[in-house]
Each structure stands twice: as C-alpha cells, then as structure tokens.
Amino acid sequence: MTAEHEHGAEDHVARNYDHIADRYAVHFCDELERKAFDRLMLDWLVDRTRSGTLCDLGCGPGHVAAYLARRASSVVGIDISPRMVAGARGRYRGITFQQGNMLDLDGVLEATFAGISCFYSIVHLRRDQLRDAFREMHRVLTPQGWLLLAFHVGEERCHVREFLGRTVDLDFQFFLPGEICKALEKAGFTVREALLREPYAGAEVETQRSYIWAQRA
Ligand SMILES: C[S@@+](CC[C@H](N)C(=O)[O-])C[C@H]1O[C@@H](n2cnc3c(N)ncnc32)[C@H](O)[C@@H]1O
Structure with missing residues (x-):
C-alpha cells in the first residue's frame, strides 16, 4: 500500500481498514466489557435521546452499535470501509449497517438521527x-x-505502518478538546460537556481520552 495525499484520502483509509477488518473485530468487539466509562457514556446517549434512531458513525466492526441496540429501539451503523460494514452485518443481524463517509453522508436525510456516537x-x-x-x-x-x-487527546499526527500484525499506511490525528469544542460551535453545535479520562492500563493504547457532548442548537 502506498501513501496518498489530498485526493482519495478517505478511499485510502477505507482500503486500510478493509485490510485489517477481520483482525480489528477479533481484537475490539468485546472491548466495552473492559471499559466502564465508555459504557456509561453510551448509556447516557440512550437516556438523553429516549426515542428516535441512533447512529454509530465510523462504526468499525459494529460492537458499539450492538451495545446501543440492546438499549435503544433503532440503531444504524455507518462506516467508510466496505469490509467493516460487511463484517458488522454478519455479526450483528437485525442492525442496519451501511457504507458512508462522514464528510459527505450522501443519501442520509437532514434530521434523521436523534443521537450520534462517534x-x-x-x-x-x-x-x-x-x-x-x-x-x-x-x-x-x-x-x-x-x-x-x-x-485521543494531544496535538500530534502519528503515522502507523503496522496495526494488529498487518502492514498499514494510516495517520492517526490527536486533538485538543478545546479545538474540537471550537470547531463544533462553528458548525452550529452547543457544547454541553467535555470530559477526560486516563487510559485503562493494559486494556488499550495508553493515551488520554476525551469525550465531548454537543447538541444541535
Ligand atoms: C479506529 S476505528 C474505530 C472504530 C470503532 N468506532 C471503535 O470504536 O472501535 C476508525 C473507524 O472509522 C472509520 N472511518 C474512517 N474515516 C471515516 C470516514 N470519513 N467516514 C466514515 N468512517 C470512517 C474506519 O473505517 C474505521 O472503521
């Protein structure tokens, strides 16, 4: 795989996730069992939305959508990687998974979702x-x-050449909560809470995590 810049960057990310989709599922599908804070955040999302469809955006293997679907009436998972989507469909029957790019959710109507986890x-x-x-x-x-x-909290952009034992060509961008809050407000959101947690030692990559809650004004 070769690096691509500017044009086709999202296709490039999709191809990389296609390449690791099966291993990603094996590695991450049960991770919420070890992540009490993440479960709490997802429970809040269900509580805060009550009715209406939830979307897990960038759903990967579908485990977050599946967690939500056990608590909410209607959940859709969207991911740019066709193999991630195919794997999620096979794994969690009864949940709708579809391919889509979060930069242009072509075909998703305005005001479709009561809540989005990303x-x-x-x-x-x-x-x-x-x-x-x-x-x-x-x-x-x-x-x-x-x-x-x-x-992940930080300022760096990390280039990763190997992930889950396979060769990849992926950049991981870290963000500061403040810059994300500003960008959300510019897009029309009202930011309600910005939370931080330390990594779960031994259970995940050791980076500080941020969870931001924003509401469509
Ligand atoms: C690090 S994985 C996270 C997957 C899952 N949300 C989780 O918590 O394990 C990133 C996921 O985002 C998807 N993704 C990356 N860019 C995307 C985009 N522009 N639109 C939709 N999905 C995207 C990838 O295909 C991949 O499944």
Whole structure:
C-alpha cells in the first residue's frame, strides 16, 4: 500500500481498514466489557435521546452499535470501509449497517438521527476536515439531537505502518478538546460537556481520552 495525499484520502483509509477488518473485530468487539466509562457514556446517549434512531458513525466492526441496540429501539451503523460494514452485518443481524463517509453522508436525510456516537473515527481526519465532518453531523441530527465524540487527546499526527500484525499506511490525528469544542460551535453545535479520562492500563493504547457532548442548537 502506498501513501496518498489530498485526493482519495478517505478511499485510502477505507482500503486500510478493509485490510485489517477481520483482525480489528477479533481484537475490539468485546472491548466495552473492559471499559466502564465508555459504557456509561453510551448509556447516557440512550437516556438523553429516549426515542428516535441512533447512529454509530465510523462504526468499525459494529460492537458499539450492538451495545446501543440492546438499549435503544433503532440503531444504524455507518462506516467508510466496505469490509467493516460487511463484517458488522454478519455479526450483528437485525442492525442496519451501511457504507458512508462522514464528510459527505450522501443519501442520509437532514434530521434523521436523534443521537450520534462517534468513537475514535475522527482520528483519521486532518484538522482542516473537521469543519465538513461536524457540519454533516449537525445536518443529519434532529433539532436538540446529541453528538457524543471520543478521541485521543494531544496535538500530534502519528503515522502507523503496522496495526494488529498487518502492514498499514494510516495517520492517526490527536486533538485538543478545546479545538474540537471550537470547531463544533462553528458548525452550529452547543457544547454541553467535555470530559477526560486516563487510559485503562493494559486494556488499550495508553493515551488520554476525551469525550465531548454537543447538541444541535
Ligand atoms: C479506529 S476505528 C474505530 C472504530 C470503532 N468506532 C471503535 O470504536 O472501535 C476508525 C473507524 O472509522 C472509520 N472511518 C474512517 N474515516 C471515516 C470516514 N470519513 N467516514 C466514515 N468512517 C470512517 C474506519 O473505517 C474505521 O472503521
């Protein structure tokens, strides 16, 4: 695989996740069992939205969507990687999974979702793509709808050549909570809470995590 810049960057990310989709599922599908804080955040999302459809954006193997679906009436998972989507469909029957790019959710109508969870999926965006991603999330949320974002805290962009024992070519972008809050407000959101947690030692990559709650104004 070769690095691609500017054009086709999202296709490039998708191909990389296609390449590791099966291993990613084996490694991460049960991770919520070890992550009490993440479960609490997802429980809040269900409590805060009560009715309406939830979307797990950048759903990967589908485990977050499956957690939500056990508590909410209607859940959709969206991911840019066709193999991630195919794996999620096979694993969690009864939940709708579809391919889509968070920068342009073509075919998703305005005000479709009461809530969006987006766990570690903005990590492949460049800073200058946040505006398009957040505008699109704002568009597809209902008025007063909730967005829950999770990401790694920092300023760096890390290039990764090997992931889960396979060769990849992926950049991981870290963000500061303040810059994310600003970008969300610019896209029309009202930021309600910005939370931090330390990593679960031994259970995940040792980075500080941020969870931001924003509401469509
Ligand atoms: C680090 S994984 C996180 C997956 C899952 N949310 C989790 O918590 O394990 C990032 C996921 O985001 C997806 N992704 C990356 N860029 C995307 C985009 N522009 N639109 C939709 N999904 C994207 C990838 O295909 C991958 O499944």
